[in-house]
Amino acid sequence: MSAIASEYLPVLLFFAVGIAFALIFVSAPIAVSALTGTAKPEAVKLSEYESGFPAFSDARAKFDVQFYLVAILFIVFDLEAAFLFPWAVSLHWGGESAWWAMMEFLGELAIGLVYAWKVGALEWE
Amino acid sequence: MTYTGWFVEQFGAGLGWFLANLTLILAIAFPVMVGVALAVYADRKIWAAMQMRRGPNVVGPFGILQTFADAAKLFLKETIIPAGASTGVFLLAPMISFTLALVVWAVMPFDAGLVLADLNVGLLYIFAVSSMGVYGIIMSGWASNSKYAFLGGLRSAAQMVSYEVSMGFILVAVMMYAQSLNLSDIVLAQKGNVLGILNGNIFNPLLFPMGIMFFITALAETNRPPFDLPEAEAELVAGYQVEYSSMSFALFFLGEYANILFMCALIPTLFLGGWLPPLDLPFLYAIPGFVWFLSKMAFLFFLFAWVKATVPRYRYDQLMRLGWKVFLPLSLFWVVVVSGWLMFTGHFAAAPGVM
Amino acid sequence: MAAFAFYLFAGLLLTSGLMVITAKNPVHSVLWLILAFFNAAGLFILLGAEFLAMLLVIVYVGAVAVLFLFVVMMLDIDFKALQRGALQNLPLGLAVSGVILAEVLLVASGWTAGQGVIVHEALAGPPPGMTNTQWIGSQLYTRYFFVFSMSGLILLAAMIGAIVLTHRRRVGIKKQSIAAQNARTPGGTVAVGKAAIGQGVEL
Numbered sequence: 050m051s052a053i054a055s056e057y058l059p060v061l062l063f064f065a066v067g068i069a070f071a072l073i074f075v076s077a078p079i080a081v082s083a084l085t086g087t088a089k090p091e092a093v094k095l096s097e098y099e100s101g102f103p104a105f106s107d108a109r110a111k112f113d114v115q116f117y118l119v120a121i122l123f124i125v126f127d128l129e130a131a132f133l134f135p136w137a138v139s140l141h142w143g144g145e146s147a148w149w150a151m152m153e154f155l156g157e158l159a160i161g162l163v164y165a166w167k168v169g170a171l172e173w174e
Numbered sequence: 175m176t177y178t179g180w181f182v183e184q185f186g187a188g189l190g191w192f193l194a195n196l197t198l199i200l201a202i203a204f205p206v207m208v209g210v211a212l213a214v215y216a217d218r219k220i221w222a223a224m225q226m227r228r229g230p231n232v233v234g235p236f237g238i239l240q241t242f243a244d245a246a247k248l249f250l251k252e253t254i255i256p257a258g259a260s261t262g263v264f265l266l267a268p269m270i271s272f273t274l275a276l277v278v279w280a281v282m283p284f285d286a287g288l289v290l291a292d293l294n295v296g297l298l299y300i301f302a303v304s305s306m307g308v309y310g311i312i313m314s315g316w317a318s319n320s321k322y323a324f325l326g327g328l329r330s331a332a333q334m335v336s337y338e339v340s341m342g343f344i345l346v347a348v349m350m351y352a353q354s355l356n357l358s359d360i361v362l363a364q365k366g367n368v369l370g371i372l373n374g375n376i377f378n379p380l381l382f383p384m385g386i387m388f389f390i391t392a393l394a395e396t397n398r399p400p401f402d403l404p405e406a407e408a409e410l411v412a413g414y415q416v417e418y419s420s421m422s423f424a425l426f427f428l429g430e431y432a433n434i435l436f437m438c439a440l441i442p443t444l445f446l447g448g449w450l451p452p453l454d455l456p457f458l459y460a461i462p463g464f465v466w467f468l469s470k471m472a473f474l475f476f477l478f479a480w481v482k483a484t485v486p487r488y489r490y491d492q493l494m495r496l497g498w499k500v501f502l503p504l505s506l507f508w509v510v511v512v513s514g515w516l517m518f519t520g521h522f523a524a525a526p527g528v529m
Numbered sequence: 530m531a532a533f534a535f536y537l538f539a540g541l542l543l544t545s546g547l548m549v550i551t552a553k554n555p556v557h558s559v560l561w562l563i564l565a566f567f568n569a570a571g572l573f574i575l576l577g578a579e580f581l582a583m584l585l586v587i588v589y590v591g592a593v594a595v596l597f598l599f600v601v602m603m604l605d606i607d608f609k610a611l612q613r614g615a616l617q618n619l620p621l622g623l624a625v626s627g628v629i630l631a632e633v634l635l636v637a638s639g640w641t642a643g644q645g646v647i648v649h650e651a652l653a654g655p656p657p658g659m660t661n662t663q664w665i666g667s668q669l670y671t672r673y674f675f676v677f678s679m680s681g682l683i684l685l686a687a688m689i690g691a692i693v694l695t696h697r698r699r700v701g702i703k704k705q706s707i708a709a710q711n712a713r714t715p716g717g718t719v720a721v722g723k724a725a726i727g728q729g730v731e732l
Contacts, residue, residue, distance in 0.1 A: 053661070054576040055222065059195045059291045060280045060299075067276040068201050071269035074421045079253045087252065114695050116332055118644070119494075120596040121691040123335040125684050126502070127305075127592040130342030131584050132669075132677070134298060137350040139666025140513070140522040142659075147670035149516045150677060155510060157681040161688040162503065170692045172704070173494035263556070294660045298583035309563070311594070316556065316602045334596060355662055493706065512708025 118170060129158050198290055202279050210431040211241040213475060220479040251420040256318060259417065264316035268422045270430035271310030278303040278436055283358045285449045285463040296357040297345055300440065304395065308334050310429065311414050316418035328416040329403050329490065336497035337394040343505035344388045346511045348375060348444050355520075361448030371454050373447035380512050385445040387501055389477070392437040394497065397430065398478060400485040401493055432480060436472070442470035535575055542568035555601040559594060580662040653721050 059067050081087075136151050137141070143150075177198070182190035215230065215238055222229025230237035255261055281296040283289040293299055298391040308331050313329015349355055352363035375381040394401040415426050442448055448470075449463030488496070516522060545568065548561040566589045573582035655664035669677055724730045 053294070053579055054534070054575050056291055056293060057574050057579075059199070060277070060293070062192075062195050063199050063202075063277045063280045063290065065380065066196070066203060067273035068269070070276070071272045071425060074272070074425055075253075075265055075269055078249060078251065080421045082252050089252075090254070112328065112565045113209070114697075116328055117596070117599055118691065118695045119332045119336060120599050121687065121695075122498075123339060124588075124592040124596060125691075126339040127342065127588060128684060130339065130346065131588055132680075133343070133346045134349070134355070135580065135662050136664030136670055137346045137513070137666075138355060138660075139663040139670075140350070140351050141353065142663065142667035143670045144522070145517065146674075147666075148513060150670040150674050151513070152510070153678060154681040155506065157678075157685045158688075159506070161685045162506075164689055166499070167635055168692060168696055169698060170588075170696045171494075171498040173491040173524065260554075260556075266560075293579070295579050295583050295662060298580070298587065298662075302583050302586040302591065305587055308591070308595055309598075312598055312602070313560075331595065331599070335592075338591075355660075462623070496705070 115173065122165065125158075125161070131156075146171070193348070195446045195460065197288070199280075202290060203245075203276055206276065206279060206432055206435065207428065209435055210428055211245065212238075213431055213435055214241045214244075216475065217479045217482070220476065221298065221483040224480070224483040245424060248424040249421055253420040253422055254417075256320070256417050260319070263313050264417075265422065267310050267314035267317060268418065268425035268429070270313065272425040272432075273311065274303050274307055275429035275432035275436065278433075281357055282439055283361060283443065283448060284438070284467055288357070288449075289358060290462065292356065292358055295355045296440035297349060297355045300357075301342065303344065304433075305338055307395075307433065310426070314418070314426070314510055315414040318414070320417050323414045323417055330397060330414060333401065333403060333493060333497075334395055335492060337391045337501070340387065340488070340497065340501035340505040341391045341395065343502075343509050344384045345444075346509050347381060347384050347505075350513055350516060351375060351381070351521075353376075357448075361443055361450065364447045365450055366454035373450040373452055373454050374445060375447075376445040380515060381445065384468060384505070384508060384512075385441075387505060388445065389441060391501065392441060393478070393481060394493070396434045396437055398434060399482040399490050402487060403490055435475070438471045438474035438478065439467070441474050442467065446470050533576065535572070538568045538571040538575065542572070556598070559597045559601050562597070563590055563594050566594065578661060580665055 080145070132154065136147065140147060178191060178194040181194035181197075184190060185193055218240075219229040219237075221227075229239035233239040233243045255264060262523070278300055280290045281293050281299050283292070305399050311330045315323045315325075315330070318324070349362065351367070352360040354360060354363070364373050364375055367374060367375065376385040393399075397403075415423060418426060446452070449467040451458035451461065451466050542565055545561045549558045551566065552558045552561060553682040559581070566585060570582040570585045572583060655661055659667070722730065
């Protein structure tokens with residue numbers, strides 16, 4: 050196993066411990082109330098909250114396309130940030146040519162941002 | 175002898191390593207959980223003081239046991255799983271929120287060398303884990319099959335996603351100064367970085383706006399007021415958490431506050447010099463770095479509580495406008511400014527790590 | 530240990546990949562897909578490619594899967610109706626996947642690993658004093674500038690395309706103009722006048 054991978058073993062163990070804690074916290078109250086017979090589910094208790102009325106319709110409905118647009122724009126800018134990370138820590142080797150390369154890249158994305166701004170895609174209505 | 179070395183000597187390589195790391199992990203996880211309880215108490219006391227009230231003062235001396243009493247009450251409650259909910263996803267969502275809020279601490283350096291996993295890409299690890307925090311919220315919103323929860327989950331997801339963008343750009347500026355993604359390196363790069371005497375990126379005029387923006391972004395990422403839209407009580411009756419009860423609810427709560435505490439620890443690490451004292455004077459190093467770190471965390475937490483006590487909530491369109499139209503262009507532009515300044519003043523001439 | 534970790538991640542990856550296509554509920558499919566991404570990241574870490582592993586989580590789990598989840602959660606499809614039609618489309622589906630499989634096999638048989646110098650360099654690991662991330666950075670923006678620049682253009686096209694497809698200007702909504710709000714002065718909006726008794730005020 051490479052030296053880098055062994056650095057991640059504690060992180061993996063931490064994930065295991067965290068999941069174990071979460072499992073205990075979630076299942077213990079359920080198990081205890083089921084075993085001691087204190088769990089008394091009834092129709093009204095189990096119905097979802099909707100200001101005291103029974104729910105009129107299923108909650109999972111179609112919703113505003115704007116949320117999708119935000120998610121897509123997020124992917125684009127997240128990728129842009131992903132390109133910036135190695136660039137930021139390697140400018141010593143890349144030098145000025147790497148800097149100008151990134152300026153060109155950012156310029157392309159800036160055009161996209163200006164376009165989105167102009168057509169009003171960044172506006173929440 | 176190192177801590178792990180002692181265990182390896184006592185129990186052999188495999189078991190010793192396992193026990194050493196397990197104890198270290200528990201030594202992070204338990205203080206975080208107790209810290210959450212104390213943070214909730216501190217939060218309530220600070221708002222109370224700012225609103226001329228007393229705050230919790232009945233349970234235990236000065237009411238300090240109030241949160242523990244709340245936790246015990248929640249633990250004894252019955253877990254209600256709504257009939258319309260998808261049980262698996264419904265129970266998985268709080269577990270994800272809680273686990274992610276815990277594991278993100280794995281790379282946090284509490285003092286020089288006091289870190290569980292000193293990853294080369296520590297900052298990216300934090301970015302990755304915090305970008306997954308959205309899932310707990312979307313999944314709970316969807317699984318509850320309740321309109322309030324669904325709307326709250328959607329809003330929250332869009333909000334966190336929007337602010338993560340500018341958070342990434344701010345991180346770029348910080349890592350450019352340190353020339354590293356390792357959190358310990360980032361802290362050490364801040365040693366005497368301004369005028370040779372001040373420790374901390376925040377004192378650097380080029381990074382000062384980034385520091386302020388990061389603080390506000392951290393508020394939005396952790397769903398703190400003035401950005402607590404997802405759980406706006408008045409409109410959404412606590413949003414995605416509305417159907418949760420008992421410990422499943424408590425896990426969301428724990429996760430949320432653990433994230434806030436983490437942000438209170440991350441901001442000092444990135445901008446206030448982490449475990450270093452604020453001034454690069456020899457006698458200040460007599461105080462252990464751990465104490466500096468904790469006091470900076472406490473200061474940041476006070477700022478978080480202060481904001482909550484004094485600033486009114488944003489409206490959703492204002493929130494989106496701030497994220498996409500103010501922070502995004504500003505942080506993008508600032509990355510260009512900072513990198514250009516560093517490029518043409520010869521910051522990158524020296525190989526990283528030599529500074 | 531390395532072998533154990535490899536089989537753990539690879540096994541979980543294949544299992545969750547299988548679950549993605551067999552799960553009845555599309556939301557569950559996406560959740561399995563996220564688990565698959567995770568295990569792929571674990572495999573990257575085993576290879577020492579820590580930057581790629583983190584990037585996989587940040588971009589795919591943190592961004593792409595969120596979009597998938599958004600799309601899939603809000604579909605109100607009738608799954609029964611969907612399954613009824615599945616059998617009719619089976620021949621077409623088989624034909625398409627057969628063509629793709631043949632193409633993949635064709636490409637895979639004609640390709641040998643390590644033709645370029647790059648692969649051999651990569652196997653050696655980063656030079657001393659450089660981390661994995663810095664090594665990628667030192668190559669990407671100079672040596673592979675063209676590819677990097679192209680990816681910028683692709684992102685631009687993706688962004689504009691998404692906006693053109695989904696953005697609609699809506700009418701009849703109230704918007705806040707912050708600039709106009711801040712530009713208001715008391716002089717332009719408030720007037721102090723005297724109202725005579727029994728006459729009212731002319732506005």
